[in-house]
Amino acid sequence: MPVVAARGLSKHYGRFPALVDASFEIPLGRIVGIIGANGAGKTTMLSAILGLIPYEGEVRVLGRDPLRERDRLMNEVSFIADVATLPRFMRVDQLLDYVEGVHPKFARQRTEAFLKRTKIPPTKRIKALSKGMVTQLHLAIVMGVDAKLLVLDEPTLGLDILFRKAFYRDLLEDYFDAGRTIIVTTHQVEEVEHILTDVMFIANGRIVFESPVDELPSRFAELAVAPDKLEAARALRPIHERTTLGQPVLVFENPDRGALKALGTVRGMTLADIFVAKVSGETA
Amino acid sequence: MSKLKALARRELIENRNGIVLTPVILMGLMLILVVGSMSFGIGEMGLGHGTRHVASFGQLLREIADAESGVAAGIVIALMSVMSLPALMVLPVVIFFVLLGGLYEERRDRSFLFWKSMPVSDTEEVLARLAGGIVLTPAVFLAVGIATHLLTLVLASLIGGAQGGPVGAIWYIGPLALNWFQGAFVLAIWMLWALPVFAWVLLASAYAPRTPFLYAVVPPIVVIVNENVFLHSNHFASWIGRHLSAQPLFEDIADGFRTAPGRVEIDDFSALMQELAKPDFAGIFNSFAHPDLWIGLAIAAALLYGTVWLRRYALA
Structure with a gap:
């Protein structure tokens, strides 16, 4: 029960x-x-x-x-x-x-x-x-x-x-x-x-996402991408995009990590970042 | 410690000033008044036909000792009753504010979120608040009254004895205890009469978004004024007054005197005192023969149901 x-x-x-x-x-x-x-x-x-x-x-x-x-x-x-x-x-x-x-x-x-x-x-x-x-x-x-x-x-x-x-x-x-x-x-x-x-x-008022915490690192990744590869990265369908210190950062759910690595630096994400990416994506 | 005891203790702690301090102060003042008059001489005093000059408490004790025992017991009870009068008059006011406070304050300071995290149902909670007003408060008033009466007897014996009076003359513990016992029933049935009014106060306490006093008092006043203006009558106001003061209860008790064998006249001091020393449970329990009482209780039940509903569904 x-x-x-x-x-x-x-x-x-x-x-x-x-x-x-x-x-x-x-x-x-x-x-x-x-x-x-x-x-x-x-x-x-x-x-x-x-x-x-x-x-x-x-x-x-x-x-x-x-x-x-x-x-x-x-x-x-x-x-x-x-x-x-x-x-x-x-x-x-x-x-x-x-x-x-x-x-x-x-x-x-x-x-x-x-x-x-x-x-x-x-x-x-x-x-x-x-x-x-x-x-x-x-x-x-x-x-x-x-x-x-x-x-x-x-x-x-x-x-x-x-x-x-x-x-x-x-x-x-x-x-x-x-x-x-x-x-x-x-x-x-x-x-x-x-x-x-x-x-x-x-x-x-809606549940937009549920997950065990230990699955989050494999599920989400963010990519700091060089400006000239931005369009290629966008083609991989990020769920969220922001700019940090002038550099575009794209967030991906269940990404092909190999493909991401070719476009820039792949990083893990904090829970707060995942929340922002996921929720602003949902409400956009 | 049982649940009931824990809830009662909480009411006592939350309302300590009203429930405990008020009767202690009022009875204390009366005690000081009585003891003061004992110590400094009493002066003119009506005792039976005409007034006699009673110079000291010692002399009063002698007067009481010379009276018939029924009359003497009545005098003692009369003195004690007069001492209790201020506290009795304040009692409904204290109950009003005890009932007005709890269910409003718990919302104002959001402590209902703590109370609701305990395994106490909303019905138990509302009944605990009600009992804090109509059971605990009169019970403490009665206990403080009894303690003051006993203290008065002790001090009267000490001072009267020092002034050369017979120390044992006023120790009519039997009739006095019977009087306390009767007092408990009078209080209990008084509370039943006043229950619809008190249940309304509790509902206002559970409902009022702010200033529960106004929510308790303004709607009845609006009804009273409208009745007066449009119907030229005052039924609602007199209904509230009758119930709050338990008028029929006290009328029945007074009737007991008037219909006593030999018909007691108010100016027949000895007969009145003798009658006072006897318990009158028939008069007290006659309340249950009034349909008014039962109608009031039914209204109170509906108001309490509404109060429980509010606490269960309309918080947050």
């Missing part, structure tokens, strides 16, 4: 199609990055998966209907949507009391062990913590919950780089294993690139 299975998932706000006919499956043991511009539909998709909004189409998360069975689903699913959503009026220890009271799969000692490594005082009120500390605390709570699926929607937005790096390092080292799946959206693609197993690109 896949962790998440969606068929024809759509969401309209009035007449605006925030998400159109999304179909996908996410198995256990994956870290899936959902990448898209602002307003592309990432948060809408995650909200539907988490049972936070009504939707059209069919979604099953761990075999359950998220909208109708959100409470039971949350025994197996954790999420951090947005930054600093923890209740500001509570103290850290009171919040842990609360989670311990309502969550049957919360192991408090795991959370407390993680908190000991931070500078968060357990008797401090959450409103007195910095934004970075609140995020650390939220991650600590997530670490204490034995969930099968963790959904992270821009969990580190606006935090400084040290917090962001530590966040993803902790996630990978102390949380992720073959028995869990993580779905993450973020603007800082380069920060999650190295931890993802799969990517999904969204543009204008």
